[in-house]
Amino acid sequence: MAELISKTELCAVPNFLPPDFERRLNRIFGSRPVGKFVRVLDLSGEIGSRTDNLEEDKIPVNKDLVREVVATGEIIFETQYPLGPKIxxxxxxxxxxxxxxxxxxxVVQVGTSLEFVRESMRNLVMVFLVLGPSLLMAAALVGFFLAGKAFKPIREIARTTRHITVNNLDERITVPVAHDDIGQLAVTINGMLDRLSLSFQKTAQFTADASHELRTPLTIMQGEIEIALRGERSVEEYIDTLGSSLEEAERMSRIVNDLLLLSKSDMGQEAMQHDPVDLEILIEGLLSPFKLMAEEQQIELSSSLSEVDMVSGDQLKLRQLLVNLLTNAIRYTSAGGRVNLTLKNIDSGVEIAVADTGIGIPAADIPRIFDRFYRADKARSRQYGGSGLGLSIVKSIVNSHKGTIKVDSIVGEGSVFKVVLPSVNELSEVEINEK
Structure with a gap:
C-alpha cells in the first residue's frame, strides 16, 4: 500500500493537504482500508496529507526516523505505543x-493497530484453556482405542505363539484380513512354523528309520550268537557265525559312517576341497572294479566318455558320488540287464548320466528317493541290501558342488540319473558376476 501511494498523485505535493484525500484513497483502493492509518510527510517530517481517522497530534511523528529514511532511501518499520502500552x-x-x-x-507512513492481533491471541489462549483438557482427554481416549485395536493382532500372535509346542506344531496364527505389516508378520511366522513342523517330522522319521536300520543287524547278530551258545558247534559253524556277525557289524559301521557324513554336511562342518578335477580320468579309474562286479551278476556295464571341461570340487567326494550311483544301478538291475555311464559337456556344465534297465522307480516315489532311509519298496530294497543313505549322500555331494541331479524312471524298464556339475569356466563367470 505504501509503495502504491508513493507513486500516485497524492504525493505530488507532499506539503499540500488535499481536501479530498479520503475520496482519492477510495478511488485507488476501492474503499478506505479498514484499520489503516495513512499519512504523507515532507523531508522534515511535517504532515502534508493524512486520513481522517488519524488525528494530527494523537500519534506523533518520529522525525529522527523520517530523516533516516530520507538519508538512506530505505524502508524502515517502527512500532509505537501512543494509546498506551497495551495498544x-x-x-x-x-x-x-x-x-x-x-x-x-x-515519506509515506502506513500504520495499523496490532490490538486485533493481541485480541485474537487472547481469544485463542482462552479457547485452548477451555477446550484443551477436553481435547487432550478425547485424544487420549481415541489414541488408547486405536492403539488397542492396532495391537490386538500382535497380542493374538503372541498368545498363539506361546501355546505352540513340539506337541502341537500344526497350530497356526490367524492371518489378519488387512494385508499390512502385521499380516506379513503372521504369514512369516506361519511359514517358519511350517518349516519347523516339516523339520521335526523328518527328524522323527529319521530317528525311527535309523533305529530300525541299526536294530536289524543287531537282532541278526544277537540271534546267531544265541543259537551258537545253546550247544556245542563245530569250528566251521563257529566260523560261519562269526563271519555273519562281522558282516552285520560292517553294515552297522557303514550306516554310522554315512550318518556321520550327512550330519557334518548338514552342519557345514565337512571339509571341502576345491581343486580342478578331470572327471574322465576319475571315471576310467573306477570302471574296472565295477565291470568285475557287473560280470559277476551277469550285467553288461558300458561307458561313453567324451572329453569334457574340468570341474572344481573334491575328488574324493565326486568319486563317492560315482560309486553310489553305479552301485545302485548294478544292485537294482537283474541278470541280463545293462548299465551305461555317459559323460559329456552341455551348455550348463558337465553332465554325468547313469542309466540302467533295472526295476525302475514309481513316479510317486521319485520326489522322496533322496530322503534318508527312504525306500520305494522296503521289502525288495532289503533283499538288494544297502543302508538307504546312498542317494542322500549323492544329493548332498551334488549340492555342495553347486550342481543339480535329475531322475527319469519307468517301473519295469529302468532309471536314468543325470548329474550336472558346473565347469571351472562356469564357476569363474558366476563369481565374476557376483562381484
Whole structure:
C-alpha cells in the first residue's frame, strides 16, 4: 500500500493537504482500508496529507526516523505505543521518489493497530484453556482405542505363539484380513512354523528309520550268537557265525559312517576341497572294479566318455558320488540287464548320466528317493541290501558342488540319473558376476 501511494498523485505535493484525500484513497483502493492509518510527510517530517481517522497530534511523528529514511532511501518499520502500552501501532515508512530518481522527496507512513492481533491471541489462549483438557482427554481416549485395536493382532500372535509346542506344531496364527505389516508378520511366522513342523517330522522319521536300520543287524547278530551258545558247534559253524556277525557289524559301521557324513554336511562342518578335477580320468579309474562286479551278476556295464571341461570340487567326494550311483544301478538291475555311464559337456556344465534297465522307480516315489532311509519298496530294497543313505549322500555331494541331479524312471524298464556339475569356466563367470 505504501509503495502504491508513493507513486500516485497524492504525493505530488507532499506539503499540500488535499481536501479530498479520503475520496482519492477510495478511488485507488476501492474503499478506505479498514484499520489503516495513512499519512504523507515532507523531508522534515511535517504532515502534508493524512486520513481522517488519524488525528494530527494523537500519534506523533518520529522525525529522527523520517530523516533516516530520507538519508538512506530505505524502508524502515517502527512500532509505537501512543494509546498506551497495551495498544501497539505498527508503521512502515516508505521513501517517495519521482521520475525514476534516487532522490527522496518525502515519506509515506502506513500504520495499523496490532490490538486485533493481541485480541485474537487472547481469544485463542482462552479457547485452548477451555477446550484443551477436553481435547487432550478425547485424544487420549481415541489414541488408547486405536492403539488397542492396532495391537490386538500382535497380542493374538503372541498368545498363539506361546501355546505352540513340539506337541502341537500344526497350530497356526490367524492371518489378519488387512494385508499390512502385521499380516506379513503372521504369514512369516506361519511359514517358519511350517518349516519347523516339516523339520521335526523328518527328524522323527529319521530317528525311527535309523533305529530300525541299526536294530536289524543287531537282532541278526544277537540271534546267531544265541543259537551258537545253546550247544556245542563245530569250528566251521563257529566260523560261519562269526563271519555273519562281522558282516552285520560292517553294515552297522557303514550306516554310522554315512550318518556321520550327512550330519557334518548338514552342519557345514565337512571339509571341502576345491581343486580342478578331470572327471574322465576319475571315471576310467573306477570302471574296472565295477565291470568285475557287473560280470559277476551277469550285467553288461558300458561307458561313453567324451572329453569334457574340468570341474572344481573334491575328488574324493565326486568319486563317492560315482560309486553310489553305479552301485545302485548294478544292485537294482537283474541278470541280463545293462548299465551305461555317459559323460559329456552341455551348455550348463558337465553332465554325468547313469542309466540302467533295472526295476525302475514309481513316479510317486521319485520326489522322496533322496530322503534318508527312504525306500520305494522296503521289502525288495532289503533283499538288494544297502543302508538307504546312498542317494542322500549323492544329493548332498551334488549340492555342495553347486550342481543339480535329475531322475527319469519307468517301473519295469529302468532309471536314468543325470548329474550336472558346473565347469571351472562356469564357476569363474558366476563369481565374476557376483562381484
Amino acid at each position: 501497539p501501532i505498527r508503521f512502515i515508512n516508505y521513501p517517495v521518489k519521482r521520475f525514476n530518481q534516487n532522490k527522496v522527496h518525502g
